[in-house]
Amino acid sequence: MDKVFYNGVIITANEKDEVYSSGYVHVRAGKFIEVGSGYPDHIGTEEANFYNLNGRWLLPGLINTHGHTPMTLLRGHSDDLPLKRWLQEKMWPMEQKLTREAVIVSSKLAMVEMLKSGTTTFLDMYHLFLDDIANVVDEIGMRAVITRGIIGLCSREEQIAKLDEAMTIAKSWHGKGDGRITTMLSPHSPYLCPPDYIAEIASEARTLGVPVHTHMSETAQEVEESVNKYGKRPVELLQSTGFFDGASLVAHAVHVNDEELEILTEHQVAVSHNPMSNLKLGSGIASIQKMLSKGITVSIGTDSVASNNNLDLIQEMRTAILLQKGINQDPTAVKSAEGIKLITVNGAKALGLRNTIGSIEKGLDADFIIMQEQQAHLQPAMNALSHLVYSASGADVIDVYVKGKQLVKNRECLYLDEEKIITECNDHYRKMLK
Amino acid sequence: MDKVFYNGVIITANEKDEVYSSGYVHVRAGKFIEVGSGYPDHIGTEEANFYNLNGRWLLPGLINTHGHTPMTLLRGHSDDLPLKRWLQEKMWPMEQKLTREAVIVSSKLAMVEMLKSGTTTFLDMYHLFLDDIANVVDEIGMRAVITRGIIGLCSREEQIAKLDEAMTIAKSWHGKGDGRITTMLSPHSPYLCPPDYIAEIASEARTLGVPVHTHMSETAQEVEESVNKYGKRPVELLQSTGFFDGASLVAHAVHVNDEELEILTEHQVAVSHNPMSNLKLGSGIASIQKMLSKGITVSIGTDSVASNNNLDLIQEMRTAILLQKGINQDPTAVKSAEGIKLITVNGAKALGLRNTIGSIEKGLDADFIIMQEQQAHLQPAMNALSHLVYSASGADVIDVYVKGKQLVKNRECLYLDEEKIITECNDHYRKMLK
Incomplete structure (x- = not known):
């Protein structure tokens, strides 16, 4: 099933530096098939799962x-x-x-x-x-x-x-x-x-x-x-x-x-x-x-x-x-x-990958991240691009997708066990110190 | 009742740059009355509430x-x-x-x-x-x-x-x-x-x-x-x-x-x-x-x-x-x-306040913060001071105390309504843009 992410700030990083203050992306088979401003009335709920971004930012991975x-x-x-x-x-x-x-x-x-x-x-x-x-x-x-x-x-x-x-x-x-x-x-x-x-x-x-x-x-x-x-x-x-x-x-x-x-x-x-x-x-x-x-x-x-x-x-x-x-x-x-x-x-x-990734644009692979903007250091809400560049940090990222597949959900890695990895890293490091 | 925070990395910022890899602080009436390494066996549970830091960092506000x-x-x-x-x-x-x-x-x-x-x-x-x-x-x-x-x-x-x-x-x-x-x-x-x-x-x-x-x-x-x-x-x-x-x-x-x-x-x-x-x-x-x-x-x-x-x-x-x-x-x-x-x-x-605050030391006011170290970017765990200076950010702070009173608990401000403040800020900013 397709995925549609709507009602978010879409920071496209495209040629025109477009930022949609309320926009959407339509993902099918790992690719963006549409990116736009406003609400995607033309896409039916039988065609795609709809995710309300509630003003959060969506930008390229x-x-x-x-x-x-x-x-x-x-x-x-x-x-x-x-x-x-x-x-x-x-x-x-x-x-x-x-x-x-x-x-x-x-x-x-x-x-x-x-x-x-x-x-x-x-x-x-x-x-x-x-x-x-x-x-x-x-x-x-x-x-x-x-x-x-x-x-x-x-x-x-x-x-x-x-x-x-x-x-x-x-x-x-x-x-x-x-x-x-x-x-x-x-x-x-x-x-x-x-x-x-x-x-x-x-x-x-x-x-x-x-x-x-x-x-x-x-x-x-x-x-x-x-x-x-x-x-x-x-x-x-x-x-x-x-x-x-x-x-x-x-x-x-x-x-x-x-x-x-x-x-x-x-x-x-x-x-x-x-x-x-x-x-x-x-x-x-x-x-x-x-x-x-x-x-x-x-x-x-x-x-x-x-x-x-x-x-x-x-x-x-x-x-x-x-x-x-x-x-x-x-x-x-x-x-x-x-x-x-x-x-x-x-x-x-x-990296020689510009035909595949780098911006939120139709035809490119759906590598994108979602950032939580309802935080004191990212206000007032209107100036999203400025906040992304001058105030945000990686800690504000909540969801991550590569080729349309979700890899991080609400700050948790879905395919890597952070706790286990941390324990093992410390074990190896201690051994190496000896 | 007194408070004792134990089993944490205590980054004192004192004259000797001491970092206790497992230490404690004892807080009474808004002040540190003791700061030390190891477990405070000599303090009774009838005398103080004990908080297990579980390896988290405690450092000056x-x-x-x-x-x-x-x-x-x-x-x-x-x-x-x-x-x-x-x-x-x-x-x-x-x-x-x-x-x-x-x-x-x-x-x-x-x-x-x-x-x-x-x-x-x-x-x-x-x-x-x-x-x-x-x-x-x-x-x-x-x-x-x-x-x-x-x-x-x-x-x-x-x-x-x-x-x-x-x-x-x-x-x-x-x-x-x-x-x-x-x-x-x-x-x-x-x-x-x-x-x-x-x-x-x-x-x-x-x-x-x-x-x-x-x-x-x-x-x-x-x-x-x-x-x-x-x-x-x-x-x-x-x-x-x-x-x-x-x-x-x-x-x-x-x-x-x-x-x-x-x-x-x-x-x-x-x-x-x-x-x-x-x-x-x-x-x-x-x-x-x-x-x-x-x-x-x-x-x-x-x-x-x-x-x-x-x-x-x-x-x-x-x-x-x-x-x-x-x-x-x-x-x-x-x-x-x-x-x-x-x-x-x-x-x-x-600020002319060195007699009151600035480090984790006996006799000073208990202004301190606790940071969550169980995160990928702060590993291996052993090198806490390095990570604090070269890898951490404010987003890793979870608890905040001033004069022994808790002001932030698990990243929530206890005496300020973040959501309401964000809404009001945006209202004021929009009005000012007109």
């Missing part, structure tokens, strides 16, 4: 374009340290202790948190147990881009093995879960992969027909080392490998000069901006206002919770746009209608 | 040191405009329409939001209907500093009348509500008050025995105009009026040079840092890392929701400390233990 769910167990394990010590003394030793079971439950913890804060689609880059993570995604009904991060500072044999593994994952999962799962190939970064190897990975990605993803220009030091080692800044270096010759997405892009921006623009490279992680690790602030003005697709990623420390995309988006206003001393920088696009439409574009 | 609750009705009324147009075209015309009833319900809306996000004490600066606001605070059991903001660009007669009114409010409310209400005198700012008048206000404050408060160096333009008009930057100008000669608190302090920092340090001037408002209005980012390293008392204010747009102090504090790490490219800047102090101990110091 949120899209997180960079993260590492297996690291969720390491939330709060270490903060406030210099990057090198943090990685070498705190993160890497713990990551080496991540068993398959720990990775699975860690990813599940992330999925609970993401779903409950309105994220329906996420990119997951990691090097271990990706089949298991993809299996969970498949089972529970979320949407994800699965990609094996490849560190290439190793023997040629190991390089070949890693790329083989990455390609096997990419091939076997691309399009699975009724199209909810797609894949990419991901050299970790220009500083942890030799240029030739990046070129090889990018070339295989073109053959497979999947995009490429990498960490790029996260820190000033990384850029300096690139210049010292290769005589090229990371963007030039990646360009020289052919990385940008097909669909590509780079995470961070904090330290990028104007010439590099031109290259990114010209090659239609999408950016995953991770503002809170970049602040917390002391990396700096990416110039996304400039990127947006050049037409670059800027999306938002949380990075892992080890450096964030949560997966709330609404807070992440707010931080992103407030930062641009603050550092440019310009309150008109990145307005509210642009803000919501960062975590919806632009996320979809960045 | 949060303290918001700068805001304007009557403007809460204007949340989302206008965003993304240049400051001057925003004020002149959007804010001021609406503020002129604020009736007494609108101010009262607007303030109540703010109080619901503050209480539900863990704020127990707030400074409220406004120029209208302060007696009514103070009455609400008195009735509902919160703690507040009430202060009439005085714009001094007017006739001498008006200046006298305004100061008289401010002094009457300060005298009549100081110490009321069983000590929960205190007062200050507040020239609006060095740019909206002539220096002689500021000197007069500051002098009257000393006579009354109350601190002074003002907006200072929020924008670069304001500093430039001060130099052009008076040959002095705002800090020097205020110093010359005697404003800093007694207890004083300045909001913003975004554009303050090293010499000015020395003056603030020397005079023990407290700062209310309003990071999100400063970002949103494009004012810039205050150097609180520098201030803290000099021993300046840095506290956090939200400013009004017209420029924030919420009153969640936990998000505000996180933004504050992440910004310092980011702009200084130093992940060690302002650590988590310092973060929580910004919205507790330092807030109490800034």
Whole structure:
């Protein structure tokens, strides 16, 4: 039976930035077949189940374009340290202790948190147990881009093995879960992969027909080392490998000069901006206002919770746009209608999924969330878009649907047992501390 | 009967930054008479009612040191405009329409939001209907500093009348509500008050025995105009009026040079840092890392929701400390233990209330909040302080107490009718739009 959600504020995130103060959506077979303002008199109750939104907000499911769910167990394990010590003394030793079971439950913890804060689609880059993570995604009904991060500072044999593994994952999962799962190939970064190897990975990605993803220009030091080692800044270096010759997405892009921006623009490279992680690790602030003005697709990623420390995309988006206003001393920088696009439409574009998701529009898959607006911090009621961007948080999300299927109902995950996952996470974490 | 809360994570915010992973507090007659680790075997059940926290967090009530609750009705009324147009075209015309009833319900809306996000004490600066606001605070059991903001660009007669009114409010409310209400005198700012008048206000404050408060160096333009008009930057100008000669608190302090920092340090001037408002209005980012390293008392204010747009102090504090790490490219800047102090101990110091509140310690008033930690985004459970600072939000607060009296129970305000207030706010806002 079809579903009709009516009498709600519909925040479409469409081209015209339309917000229907009282509107409806009509869902059939996992897709929006109609979106409109007013009450849908023309749809009969024998044709669809009707859900009264009672003024609540309905908007696209949120899209997180960079993260590492297996690291969720390491939330709060270490903060406030210099990057090198943090990685070498705190993160890497713990990551080496991540068993398959720990990775699975860690990813599940992330999925609970993401779903409950309105994220329906996420990119997951990691090097271990990706089949298991993809299996969970498949089972529970979320949407994800699965990609094996490849560190290439190793023997040629190991390089070949890693790329083989990455390609096997990419091939076997691309399009699975009724199209909810797609894949990419991901050299970790220009500083942890030799240029030739990046070129090889990018070339295989073109053959497979999947995009490429990498960490790029996260820190000033990384850029300096690139210049010292290769005589090229990371963007030039990646360009020289052919990385940008097909669909590509780079995470961070904090330290990028104007010439590099031109290259990114010209090659239609999408950016995953991770503002809170970049602040917390002391990396700096990416110039996304400039990127947006050049037409670059800027999306938002949380990075892992080890450096964030949560997966709330609404807070992440707010931080992103407030930062641009603050550092440019310009309150008109990145307005509210642009803000919501960062975590919806632009996320979809960045992941190569814009034909499927990203806005509330006829013909797209019915990935949407419902937010409770009858709360003090979201009043007066009339200014919904402003409140969504400048005052709401993931905690205001109550219901979540992917492809028309409900995954969260009144803040409870229907296909993940939050209590059990929390208990198991703590068991694994305690074991890893020993 | 006494109350004992046990088996919880007690985040004390005391001098030693102690966090008891399983501890208790013993409350009698509105005060903490004991705080400790472990289970309080020595307290009999005939002596106190026992509440099992079941691992939830108990921490000091949060303290918001700068805001304007009557403007809460204007949340989302206008965003993304240049400051001057925003004020002149959007804010001021609406503020002129604020009736007494609108101010009262607007303030109540703010109080619901503050209480539900863990704020127990707030400074409220406004120029209208302060007696009514103070009455609400008195009735509902919160703690507040009430202060009439005085714009001094007017006739001498008006200046006298305004100061008289401010002094009457300060005298009549100081110490009321069983000590929960205190007062200050507040020239609006060095740019909206002539220096002689500021000197007069500051002098009257000393006579009354109350601190002074003002907006200072929020924008670069304001500093430039001060130099052009008076040959002095705002800090020097205020110093010359005697404003800093007694207890004083300045909001913003975004554009303050090293010499000015020395003056603030020397005079023990407290700062209310309003990071999100400063970002949103494009004012810039205050150097609180520098201030803290000099021993300046840095506290956090939200400013009004017209420029924030919420009153969640936990998000505000996180933004504050992440910004310092980011702009200084130093992940060690302002650590988590310092973060929580910004919205507790330092807030109490800034408001002249450190002998009464600010931490969970024997002898202090029992202003505290309880937060629900059994949630995905606050796991693993072991790292509570990190999660509070880097992942939690006001939405995780479930119970709130002021002077030992419960004001919020399981996210419901016991002395404010949220639903009714929301309805009334929307009625007033719609009328004001006409």
